[in-house]
Amino acid sequence: MGLSTITRRRFGGLAVGLAGAAAFPRALRAAEAIRIGFLGPLSGALAFVGQTNQNCLDLAVSEINEAGGIAGRMLEVIAEDSQMSTKTTLDKARKLFQSDGVVAVTGMVLPSEREAALSIAAQVKRYVLFPNFDEGRCHPNLICTGLSINQSTVPMVRWLTSNVGKKIYVIASDLATNRQIMLGSLKAELDAQGGTLAGAQFFPFGARDFGPALQQVAAANPDIVWHAIGDDPITFVKQYASFGMKPQLVTPLVHESIAAATEDASVGNIGVESSYMSVDTEANRAFIDAYSRRFADFTPRRVRGKVVMLPHGEKTYVAAKLLSEAIRLGGGTDYDALRSGFGKVTLAAPRGTVKVDLAASHLVCDTLVGKVMPDRGIDVIARLGAIAPVCTGAKG
């Protein structure tokens, strides 16, 4: 309706309507959908991860809506492609928060995407729910639904030194988080447990030839090789197997999708994660079944008869469920209501029971050691318990 078409009569109607809206804001708002933003890589090298995240967000939101929404209000997803670019993530986060009015965004994969979304979220006082494991980043507007370094690397090193061996060699992508925080935490814990760091090598993104490095590793003769080649773990794992390397391969980058893509090369690899497809909880069976039914055509890859799931997907699903519980418990969608809601949530997530540690921007949940089986499924071989998250990355 253009300004010129507003007649006196219409204006009267409009005024009555506005007065009504002012008088019954609660009733009016009950009809509006609560919007949640998806902002992840839907094109480029990480598109498969981003799409899995989007699928899981859609799944969680339709489950919440089928159960009657949140206090009668439906949830609605507005999706945007981050294009793996900082600038685009800034632009799209601004659109989602300021133009679409979403209460939170989730779905990011890269730390740079997380930071870009966070810089806008902090300006408008909203939440970013980051569905990936990370270096232990803390921020008042951030909740990470994956493990922080002190929940993954540190207990894993402790477990390895008493169960596998004490001499570790590190091969990782050349990232700030790997060089400083991951290696630093790993070495400190290794020293505390009486182990030794046999060596560490870092590769730039795009490196595809690990042969010379693997020869050096073989010469150093460690018990364990800890790998964190983030951009192409599949190539690394395949080369590791084809070189006939003896040391036990251990990594935080382990999931059924990699196991399926590397065929037999991953078998026997040990990983540390917060969730696997095989985690034995009722919520996880329901989640994996529902995902397999709904996204049967998404990928032909199957593990133990189910559509392959990434740990990022479970983290996005958990993020959406946590958000809806927080809105319900906090009684609103503004920052303060959400914060008090997050503080009260206890959720039966696929990975097990989770709570939010607001001060550390992470979840309190079990750390799981998994091992790749010959059928390419991953079995949980040890539970390291729920470790309180600690801020090891940047704060504020």
Next chain:
Amino acid sequence: MARLLVACRLLFAQPGLGGRERVGAQIAVAAFAVLALYPAVGSDYHLAQLRDALLLAIFALSLDYLWGRTRMLVMGHALFFGIGAYGMAIATTRLGWPTGGGLLLGIAVAASVAAAVGYFLLYAGVRLHFFAVLTMAMSLIATQIAASWSSVTGGDVGILGVPPIEFSAFGLHYSGGDGTASYYGALFLAFLTMLVLWLACRAPYGLILEAIGSNENRARTLGFNTARQLLIAFTAAAALAAFAGALFATTAGVVAPDLLGTLLSTEVMIWVAIGGRGTFIGPLLATLLVHEASQTISSLSTSLWPLLLGALFLLIVFALPDGLVSLLRRRKEA
């Protein structure tokens, strides 16, 4: 000193306003007026988007100056934009400098890199696609350095918390944290940049660049030190790109390695090509239009947008090989 002044006066002497130039100037004034009135109607979100687009337009102008006039294509121009952004971020967050110092640091580093690399390449006779590809390699190297040298650049996460520009002058206080103020700041700087480049390039100085661009051997035979002219232009374009990058860092608040990378380098070439090389007002307006169009189109469908956007660019290149500005030119000639 006096000789230098005389040389400058000759080099930048302004000829009378031609017919085609008059149309361009009218468009520029009209565009400025529309943009100046925009805050009255635009939402906070659209204002912020347009402000970023105006800063990117300065970046596009820096490439247009080089590519449009001297025909020297830089495929890794985001390198200098990124250096400017990182210079600002490192100066303000790591060294505790004010934003003015950050601006100078970014520009100085970008200009030094351009001068050093340009000296060896341009005086050695590296031109055309060889030069273009080498600049692309430089931008890839810089991206890798930014991702790896974490103690300085913050690594893959980048640098957070770059403060907005604030200063007081003549009793007035400017705060880049304010949406409307920063919009007007960007609008003013984008049009000022365009005006300065336009005035410089319509003078004999622009003709020298034009001569080198159309036939370097002939220009050298006429007595111009072409390698030196190209080096000066390349360094100035790098400094201007860094200026845009440093300003962008203060409005975005974060910098990350992809600000140095291939995607942004490609986008800036698209903006200049669509606007019309060498026309200044064309690339400026094209940056605003294409930036807005890509925002809108990429929100239409998360799966189809690369296809839609690609098709649009192909269409424009086929229909208007000389850019949007050629629309006017053709109508005038018809």
